[in-house]
Amino acid sequence: MTPLPLHPDARREFLAGCRDIAPVLVGTVPFGFVAGVAAVGAGMTPLQGIALSLFVFSGIAQLVVAQLVAVHSPVLVTIAAAFVVGLRFLMYSAALSPHLAHLPMRWRVPLTYLMTDQVFGMGVKRYGEAGGHGHRHWHLLGIGITLWAFWQASVVAGAMLGAQVPAAWSLDFVVTLSFLTILVPAVRTRADIAAAVVAGAAALLAAGLPYRLSLVVASLSGIVAGVVVEWRHRR
């Protein structure tokens, strides 16, 4: 059991996590708002929009699900689309798991639920820094809880009063920009560039496919391109 009161290092890591995520929240809040608006705009009730956010806790998955519900896609196609956009969590999960392996389930299950692009990026960065690692999971928890609270509050606001925001504000562009800010630091090597360029081009070429299958085709094309460039480079 965690001794109470908290170890000072645990408290410090937790608060550092809350602080480190603060600049990102400026993107999180409008993005969450857009996700809430999109759910209700797709024909879900506000309660369903909020439930979707609580169950999924992934902005892009919520948006994709909303888009597909709006056009009455079959249930399995919609869930499969959520699966494809969630594939990147496999990679995040693999990268984080060595850091969390020593923790009991009551830590690993909540940290699993809270893991998003931003939580992963900042958490891994903190694990890479010098110093004792004993309480770094508190940093991860601080990032995750802060992001979760701001995200859910924004989704609730979007689901309740979304229809009143003028379209001219183009708030939906925040979504593209949010992913752009994760994409740019994720592209480091020549192989990463190949993966991103091929996936982006394929997404445009395959845009006509039904059920947003373009995302599946494009992602797989990009992964293959990255692997090919990596192998050629090694030789």
Next chain:
Amino acid sequence: MSDALVWLVIVGSGIVTFLMRASFILFADPRKFPHGFRVALAFVPPAVLAAIVLPGLVSPGGTVDLSLDNPRWIAGLVAIGIAFRIRNPLAAILAGMATLWALQALAG
């Protein structure tokens, strides 16, 4: 879509998403997987994210539009430049939105 089916979608997507997050943290040891699989996994974020971002910039209306009628690719270039140079997500998002609003205002 009926109410029951929407709830099925909500719960189903939630389970699928959680299982992918849980994959290695809760169930499997990534070191036991073949090397090729781990190499491929490393390219998932750049590929998936680019497949989401690029259409949002160059074809917001569904077809590719690299003219001045579509301010989003220009705003995107500005955001990419900022994200690349100063590595601050907040600055990149604000610069991108400010560029978009300015171009929209200019277009009247």
